[in-house]
Amino acid sequence: MMENLITAINENKNDTSLRAIILSANGNVFSAGHNLKELQTSAGTDQHKLIFNKATELMRSIILSPVPVIAKVNGFATAAGCQLVATCDMIICSDKSKFSTPGANFGIFCSTPGIAIGRSVPKSKAMYMLLTGEPITAQEAYESGLVTKVVPADKLDEEVNRIVEQIKHKSRCVIALGKEFFYKQINLNTLDAYRLGEDIMVQNINSNDGQEGIQSFVEKRKAIWNHK
Amino acid sequence: MMENLITAINENKNDTSLRAIILSANGNVFSAGHNLKELQTSAGTDQHKLIFNKATELMRSIILSPVPVIAKVNGFATAAGCQLVATCDMIICSDKSKFSTPGANFGIFCSTPGIAIGRSVPKSKAMYMLLTGEPITAQEAYESGLVTKVVPADKLDEEVNRIVEQIKHKSRCVIALGKEFFYKQINLNTLDAYRLGEDIMVQNINSNDGQEGIQSFVEKRKAIWNHK
Amino acid sequence: MMENLITAINENKNDTSLRAIILSANGNVFSAGHNLKELQTSAGTDQHKLIFNKATELMRSIILSPVPVIAKVNGFATAAGCQLVATCDMIICSDKSKFSTPGANFGIFCSTPGIAIGRSVPKSKAMYMLLTGEPITAQEAYESGLVTKVVPADKLDEEVNRIVEQIKHKSRCVIALGKEFFYKQINLNTLDAYRLGEDIMVQNINSNDGQEGIQSFVEKRKAIWNHK
Numbered sequence: 001m002m003e004n005l006i007t008a009i010n011e012n013k014n015d016t017s018l019r020a021i022i023l024s025a026n027g028n029v030f031s032a033g034h035n036l037k038e039l040q041t042s043a044g045t046d047q048h049k050l051i052f053n054k055a056t057e058l059m060r061s062i063i064l065s066p067v068p069v070i071a072k073v074n075g076f077a078t079a080a081g082c083q084l085v086a087t088c089d090m091i092i093c094s095d096k097s098k099f100s101t102p103g104a105n106f107g108i109f110c111s112t113p114g115i116a117i118g119r120s121v122p123k124s125k126a127m128y129m130l131l132t133g134e135p136i137t138a139q140e141a142y143e144s145g146l147v148t149k150v151v152p153a154d155k156l157d158e159e160v161n162r163i164v165e166q167i168k169h170k171s172r173c174v175i176a177l178g179k180e181f182f183y184k185q186i187n188l189n190t191l192d193a194y195r196l197g198e199d200i201m202v203q204n205i206n207s208n209d210g211q212e213g214i215q216s217f218v219e220k221r222k223a224i225w226n227h228k
Numbered sequence: 229m230m231e232n233l234i235t236a237i238n239e240n241k242n243d244t245s246l247r248a249i250i251l252s253a254n255g256n257v258f259s260a261g262h263n264l265k266e267l268q269t270s271a272g273t274d275q276h277k278l279i280f281n282k283a284t285e286l287m288r289s290i291i292l293s294p295v296p297v298i299a300k301v302n303g304f305a306t307a308a309g310c311q312l313v314a315t316c317d318m319i320i321c322s323d324k325s326k327f328s329t330p331g332a333n334f335g336i337f338c339s340t341p342g343i344a345i346g347r348s349v350p351k352s353k354a355m356y357m358l359l360t361g362e363p364i365t366a367q368e369a370y371e372s373g374l375v376t377k378v379v380p381a382d383k384l385d386e387e388v389n390r391i392v393e394q395i396k397h398k399s400r401c402v403i404a405l406g407k408e409f410f411y412k413q414i415n416l417n418t419l420d421a422y423r424l425g426e427d428i429m430v431q432n433i434n435s436n437d438g439q440e441g442i443q444s445f446v447e448k449r450k451a452i453w454n455h456k
Numbered sequence: 457m458m459e460n461l462i463t464a465i466n467e468n469k470n471d472t473s474l475r476a477i478i479l480s481a482n483g484n485v486f487s488a489g490h491n492l493k494e495l496q497t498s499a500g501t502d503q504h505k506l507i508f509n510k511a512t513e514l515m516r517s518i519i520l521s522p523v524p525v526i527a528k529v530n531g532f533a534t535a536a537g538c539q540l541v542a543t544c545d546m547i548i549c550s551d552k553s554k555f556s557t558p559g560a561n562f563g564i565f566c567s568t569p570g571i572a573i574g575r576s577v578p579k580s581k582a583m584y585m586l587l588t589g590e591p592i593t594a595q596e597a598y599e600s601g602l603v604t605k606v607v608p609a610d611k612l613d614e615e616v617n618r619i620v621e622q623i624k625h626k627s628r629c630v631i632a633l634g635k636e637f638f639y640k641q642i643n644l645n646t647l648d649a650y651r652l653g654e655d656i657m658v659q660n661i662n663s664n665d666g667q668e669g670i671q672s673f674v675e676k677r678k679a680i681w682n683h684k
Contacts, residue, residue: 036442039433048433052426059422068587089583104398107441107451108432109406111413112425118414120578122348122373127317130406131296132394144373145578145600166588170560178565178586185567186574187417189643194515197568198508204564205495205504213563214492223563264670267661276661280654287650332626335669335679336660337634339641340653346642350576350601355545358634359524360622372601415645 002054009061009069016172016227020164021065023088024072030097031081033113036106055080055112059087063183066176068167072160073097074153076135083113086120086146089179092160094153095138099146102133120146171209172227178204230282237289237297244400244455248392249293251316252300258325259309261341264334283308283340287315291411294404296395300388301325302381304363311341314348314374317407320388322381323366327374330361348374399437400455406432458510465517465525472628472683476620477521479544480528486553487537489569492562511536511568515543519639522632524623528616529553530609532591539569542576542602545635548616550609551594555602558589576602627665628683634660 005023012018025031038051062069062084071077073093077085078100085091085099101110101117110117110130118126121144129136141147151159167175181200185193204210208226216223233251240246253259266279290297290312299305301321305313306328313319313327329338329345338345338358346354349372357364369375379387395403409428413421432438436454444451461479468474481487494507518525518540527533529549533541534556541547541555557566557573566573566586574582577600585592597603607615623631637656641649660666664682672679 036445039438039442040446041434041439045430045434048430049426052429056422056426060419063418068583089580089587091580104402104406105441106445107399107402107435107438107453108429109402109409111406111409111428111432112422114406114410115413115418115421115425118410119418120580123414124314124317124319124348124376125373127296127407127410128376128391130410131317131403132391133398134394143371143599145580148580148584163584163588166590170589171563174560174563174565175587178560178567178570179583181565181567182570182574182583182586183418185571186579190519190571190575190639191516193571194512194568197571198505198512200567201508201564202501202504204567206497206501207563210495210563211497213561214495217492217562218496225563264673267666267670268674269662269667273658273662276658277654280657284650284654288647291646332630332634333669334673335627335630335663335666335681336657337630337637339634339637339656339660340650342634342638343641343646343649343653346638347646351642352542352545352547352576352604353601355524355635355638356604356619358638359545359631360619361626362622371599411646 002058006054006058006061009065013066018067019172020067020167021069022072022160022164023069023084025075028075030071030073030075030077031084032076033079033081033083036108039108052112055083059083059116062087062089066179067172068175068179070160070163072156073147074156076100078135079103079110079113083110083116086113086116090163091147092149092151092156092163093138093141093147094156095150096153097138097141098135099129099141100133100135101129104131105133117146171213171223171225173207174204174209174213177207230286234282234286234289237293241294246295247400248295248395249297250300250388250392251297251312253303256303258299258301258303258305259312260304261307261309261311264336267336280340283311287311287344290315290317294407295400296403296407298388298391300384301375302384304328307331307338307341311338311344314341314344318391319375320377320379320384320391321366321369321375322384323378324381325366325369325378326363327357327369328361328363329357332359333361345374399441399451399453401435402432402437402441405435458514462510462514462517465521469522474523475628476523476623477525478528478616478620479525479540481531484531486527486529486531486533487540488532489535489537489539492564495564508568511539515539515572518543518545520636522635523628524631524635526616526619528612529603530612532556535559535566535569539566539572542569542572546619547603548605548607548612548619549594549597549603550612551606552609553594553597553606554591555585555597556589556591557585560587561589573602627669627679627681629663630660630665630669633663
């Protein structure tokens, strides 16, 4: 499953007609995370290392994807499934969705999910999820910053499509440059981030689509993007 | 008082029957922080250094405690008392509780409380608390991420007990491993955190209680934890 | 405009009668950010570098100002205008205000605004603003931590004045010391922050206004600040 997701996320990444990726699920479980049976000792430590290495690669693929990755959640996202959701650029969920990290109930603390969740919600909420294993509602997930928006289940497609339309009106390479820089700067201290940010802005302005965007604004017309 | 708290938090830390620590107070003041009289010049700079060193040791004791530390707040938590609350793993408070950092009113800016609060709430809220000294309500504390949950005063014990019950159903050493890793990884950049996280997951899986947890899941029975 | 703001923020910074700075605007646009016409290639790369260097200098001036800088927003704050708002110590806005980072619509991703916004709101909200360019309401800005408070437009002056009054009751140099330390420690890991924080507390206590504050508390009288 992780292999398939990594392949799906990466295989069209240089195709300029790919503008956004939506992760969604059939049924009322978005993702329940790792298969615990794969984690029995009989599988061997090398196999366990491979599994978590693969999970990191999946998260990296989302972060490094040149197009926005949107989680469309309508149900339960638990453990590494909750990590997957939290790692997406945007998370739109239905009001029936729930989020939890119940690993400790089965002796396996959700340590790697905590990396993504601890960077999305306040510490006191992340700790509640990790230490109790209790689910939080869609509304609580919104209040704590885990999800971008909560909508009624029958408006979920509409809302995600609206966001994708917004992305499609923009230049693909400008979105890619901006997304890449966001994840780079967020790990730096503020002044180092600004120093790097100045260079990125100048680079963006002097790109083809940067100049076309400004030109179209000045001439009050629709921009015609090159996308690369 | 700080000495007593440090001793109380640490003295049973290797006793496997200790599963959680609850910090609570009698009366309507949870904690008003440092005693300003101890901070007069007559006490001497060495004494001042000792006091703030002790405060850091108290915060470290909470962070390093192998069991979850829960603040149960029913009243005012101010200055270093608010720092104490913000440092706990989870914070459950009554709807009558209030939180403030009014040190600057008395010439002593709440700089050390700001370390804990600035890592719990958005900058614009932390700055409001620190620069104006004004209290925020329990509801505002929830909205800004400072507290985990707000409940009516007469449900406070029930809610905290519910959380402790959730913790008691789990393996003590798995909780300890997960808590320790959370505070370690949150100071790292995301990819370094994942690199370390992979190792922690493999270590957790190959522990006694990790395997017992998986085994119990596969066999659809209750896990019997070793706790160490 | 940026030059004027930098000068206005810095020119009275050593005047002890200056106690707070309020950034506000006439009309229903707080700030729309950079002038895109200045970013055409005809201006030249050196000119572009200068512009973004100047913007960083403006943000630094706010962060390094010894007095609190408050954004009083009653309208639209977009792109670098939204960055300006997010960089202020406190942000008080009317319920009609809106916030957006629509740069990508014009081929220029709001990368530098994202530095300030990404440190104020959860990632999934920052990414929504940056990738879609859609505005968020005052209420959404409050929920995500971008603004400190939302009030009806006709209460905006009253609320900002109330905050300024709170600041004026305190010692100028204590506020300056506390603000400087906050922005320093927030970029450190928690334990390094506490180590530095202990020294700052001892320094604060042994300052004139630190001792006067404690003395006034002990003697139950109003403090008479020296302010330096």
